[in-house]
Amino acid sequence: MHNAFFIGITHVSTLWIVLETHHSTELATKNRLVKVECLFGVSVEIQIWINDCHLCKHWKLQRPNTQDQRPKTQDQTSMPSPRPAFLFDLDGTLVDSVYQHVLAWREALEAGGIRLAVWRIHRQIGMSGGLFVNALLRETGHTVSAEEAERLQQLHGEAFKRYVSQVRPLPGAKELLDYLTNANVPWAIATSGRLESASLSLRLLGIEHDVPIITRDLVRHAKPDPDLFLAAAQKLNVEINDSVVVGDSIWDLLAAQRARALSVGLLSGGYGREELERAGAYRVYNDPADLLLHLDEVGVRTSE
Amino acid sequence: MHNAFFIGITHVSTLWIVLETHHSTELATKNRLVKVECLFGVSVEIQIWINDCHLCKHWKLQRPNTQDQRPKTQDQTSMPSPRPAFLFDLDGTLVDSVYQHVLAWREALEAGGIRLAVWRIHRQIGMSGGLFVNALLRETGHTVSAEEAERLQQLHGEAFKRYVSQVRPLPGAKELLDYLTNANVPWAIATSGRLESASLSLRLLGIEHDVPIITRDLVRHAKPDPDLFLAAAQKLNVEINDSVVVGDSIWDLLAAQRARALSVGLLSGGYGREELERAGAYRVYNDPADLLLHLDEVGVRTSE
Numbered sequence: 001m002h003n004a005f006f007i008g009i010t011h012v013s014t015l016w017i018v019l020e021t022h023h024s025t026e027l028a029t030k031n032r033l034v035k036v037e038c039l040f041g042v043s044v045e046i047q048i049w050i051n052d053c054h055l056c057k058h059w060k061l062q063r064p065n066t067q068d069q070r071p072k073t074q075d076q077t078s079m080p081s082p083r084p085a086f087l088f089d090l091d092g093t094l095v096d097s098v099y100q101h102v103l104a105w106r107e108a109l110e111a112g113g114i115r116l117a118v119w120r121i122h123r124q125i126g127m128s129g130g131l132f133v134n135a136l137l138r139e140t141g142h143t144v145s146a147e148e149a150e151r152l153q154q155l156h157g158e159a160f161k162r163y164v165s166q167v168r169p170l171p172g173a174k175e176l177l178d179y180l181t182n183a184n185v186p187w188a189i190a191t192s193g194r195l196e197s198a199s200l201s202l203r204l205l206g207i208e209h210d211v212p213i214i215t216r217d218l219v220r221h222a223k224p225d226p227d228l229f230l231a232a233a234q235k236l237n238v239e240i241n242d243s244v245v246v247g248d249s250i251w252d253l254l255a256a257q258r259a260r261a262l263s264v265g266l267l268s269g270g271y272g273r274e275e276l277e278r279a280g281a282y283r284v285y286n287d288p289a290d291l292l293l294h295l296d297e298v299g300v301r302t303s304e
Numbered sequence: 305m306h307n308a309f310f311i312g313i314t315h316v317s318t319l320w321i322v323l324e325t326h327h328s329t330e331l332a333t334k335n336r337l338v339k340v341e342c343l344f345g346v347s348v349e350i351q352i353w354i355n356d357c358h359l360c361k362h363w364k365l366q367r368p369n370t371q372d373q374r375p376k377t378q379d380q381t382s383m384p385s386p387r388p389a390f391l392f393d394l395d396g397t398l399v400d401s402v403y404q405h406v407l408a409w410r411e412a413l414e415a416g417g418i419r420l421a422v423w424r425i426h427r428q429i430g431m432s433g434g435l436f437v438n439a440l441l442r443e444t445g446h447t448v449s450a451e452e453a454e455r456l457q458q459l460h461g462e463a464f465k466r467y468v469s470q471v472r473p474l475p476g477a478k479e480l481l482d483y484l485t486n487a488n489v490p491w492a493i494a495t496s497g498r499l500e501s502a503s504l505s506l507r508l509l510g511i512e513h514d515v516p517i518i519t520r521d522l523v524r525h526a527k528p529d530p531d532l533f534l535a536a537a538q539k540l541n542v543e544i545n546d547s548v549v550v551g552d553s554i555w556d557l558l559a560a561q562r563a564r565a566l567s568v569g570l571l572s573g574g575y576g577r578e579e580l581e582r583a584g585a586y587r588v589y590n591d592p593a594d595l596l597l598h599l600d601e602v603g604v605r606t607s608e
Contacts, residue, residue: 166407274577
C-alpha cells in the first residue's frame with residue numbers, strides 16, 4: 001500500500017515526530033522526497049514543502065546505513081532532550097573582535113607578500129588557521145609552504161596584539177552565560193583560535209577556569225571540521241545532537257551540520273542574515289543579548 | 305475591449321518596449337498590476353511575474369501624474385542611452401577603507417560615551433554623518449545635540465587618520481576607471497565623506513583634478529538621500545536615468561532608487577549579496593575588477 005501526499009511544515013519538530021512515530025527502516029532523499037517504511041508495512045512519500053529544514057538534513061545524515069564517525073555515548077535514536085547544552089564560538093559570538101582580527105590578517109598577509117581585499121578576509125575568518133590560509137591563497141592563486149603558513153599566523157598574532165585593546169565583550173554575552181549557569185544549562189566554548197589569543201577574550205568575559213574551553217591546539221582539525229564542537233560536547237558529557245552550536249560565521253554553522261548539532265547564527269560577526277541561514281542556521285539573532293531574549297525558541301524553557 | 309493575461313518576463317527591457325510601444329496614457333500600479341491604455345482604445349492588464357524588476361519600479365515612479373523633483377535637462381520619456389554614465393561611491397567601492405572607517409567610528413563613539421557593537425556600525429557606514437549618528441543613537445536609545453554629533457564626527461576623523469596608512473585601492477579600481485575614460489564613458493565620484501578624507505582616497509587611486517567629485521560638503525543631504533548622485537549626474541551633464549550608480553552599501557542603492565538611477569552593488573564593502581539585492585541592486589559583483597569583466601551586462605558594449 002502506497003500513499004503520496006504533500007505537507008507544509010511550519011514547525012520542524014512535527015516532521016521529527018512523524019519520522020520517529022513511523023519507526024522508519026529506510027529513508028531515501030532526492031529532491032526533498034522522503035520515503036518512510038513503517039513497521040506495519042505502510043509506505044509513505046512526503047514531499048517537503050519548505051526550503052531548508054535543518055532537522056530533515058539532520059535526519060537524512062543519520063539514517064541507519066550512513067557511515068557515522070561520531071563518538072556514541074548514548075542511544076542516538078533518542079529524542080533531543082528538553083534542555084540542550086550550548087557550544088559557543090568565541091570571536092564575533094561572545095566578544096566583538098572580528099573586525100580587529102580581519103585587519104590584523106590584512107597586515108599579516110601584506111607583510112607576507114599577499115595582497116587581498118579586506119572583505120574577502122572577513123568571509124574566511126573563523127576557519128582553522130591552516131584552511132584559512134589555503135582558502136585565501138586559492139583566491140589569490142598563490143601557494144605557500146607549511147612554514148610560510150605558520151609565519152603568516154605568527155604575523156597575524158603580532159598584528160592582533162596592536163588591536164586587542166579595542167576588543168570588547170558583545171552586548172549580553174556575560175548575562176547570557178550567567179543565565180545558563182544559573183539555570184543549570186551546560187555550556188562550553190569551542191574556538192578556532194589558539195589558547196594564547198583566546199585567553200585575552202576569556203578574561204574580558206570574566207570566564208572562570210572551570211568552564212570547558214576547546215581551542216585549536218586541542219583538536220586535529222578546526223572549523224568547518226566538526227572536531228571542536230564534538231570535543232566540547234564530550235567534555236560536557238552531553239550528546240552532540242542534544243547540543244546547540246552558537247556562532248557568527250558560516251564556518252561555525254557548517255561545522256555544526258557536520259557534527260549533527262542544531263545551530264544558531266548571530267549577526268554580531270558582521271555576516272548577513274541570509275549567509276547564516278544558507279549555511280544551516282536553525283535561527284538567527286542579533287547578538288548574545290537577543291539570543292538571551294529568545295532562549296525559549298531554542299529549547300530552554302525559561303518559565304520552568 | 306479588455307484583455308487580461310499573465311506574462312513571465314525574463315528580460316526586463318521587454319516590458320519597457322511593450323510600454324513604449326503602447327504609448328501609454330495611464331499607468332496604475334497596485335500589487336504589481338500594471339494597466340495600460342493604448343491610443344487606439346485597447347486596454348491591457350499585465351500581471352508581472354517577477355519579484356523585483358528595477359525598471360518596473362523606475363517606470364512606475366516616472367508615470368506622468370507623479371510629483372517629480374528631479375532636475376529636467378532632457379525629455380524624460382526617452383529610452384535609456386546605449387552607453388550609460390557611471391556614478392561611483394568611494395569607500396568600499398573604489399578603495400578598501402570600510403573596515404578601517406568602522407573601527408575608527410567605534411573608537412570615536414566610545415570616546416563620546418556610546419558603546420556600540422562593531423557590526424552595527426558597519427551596517428550604517430556610508431550614510432551621511434548626521435543620519436549615521438542619528439541611526440546609531442536610535443539603536444542605543446541615546447540622544448545627542450548637534451554639537452555632540454559634530455564632535456563625534458571630528459573624533460572619527462582623528463581616529464581614521466591612524467588607520468589610513470592601511471587603506472589600499474580595491475582590485476581593478478584603477479583599471480575600471482581607466483577603461484571607462486578610454487571608452488569615452490562619462491563617470492564621476494559621489495561620496496558621503498567630506499573632501500578632506502576623500503582626498504586621501506583619491507590620491508591612492510591617482511585621480512586627476514578634472515574628474516567630477518561630489519563630496520558631502522557640496523550637497524544639502526547625503527545618502528540615502530539622492531542629492532549626491534543627482535549632483536554628480538548634473539556635473540557630468542547626463543540624465544540621472546541614463547546613469548548607473550555603483551556602490552557597496554545599501555545606502556548607495558537606496559539613494560540610487562530615490563534618484564531613479566539603475567544601481568550596481570559591489571561585495572567589496574563587506575555586505576552580503578542578499579542585502580544589496582534587497583536594497584535594489586540591478587546586479588551585484590565582487591569588486592571593481594569583476595564589474596570591469598561584466599560591463600556589457602550594465603550597458604557598456606565592449607565590442608563596439
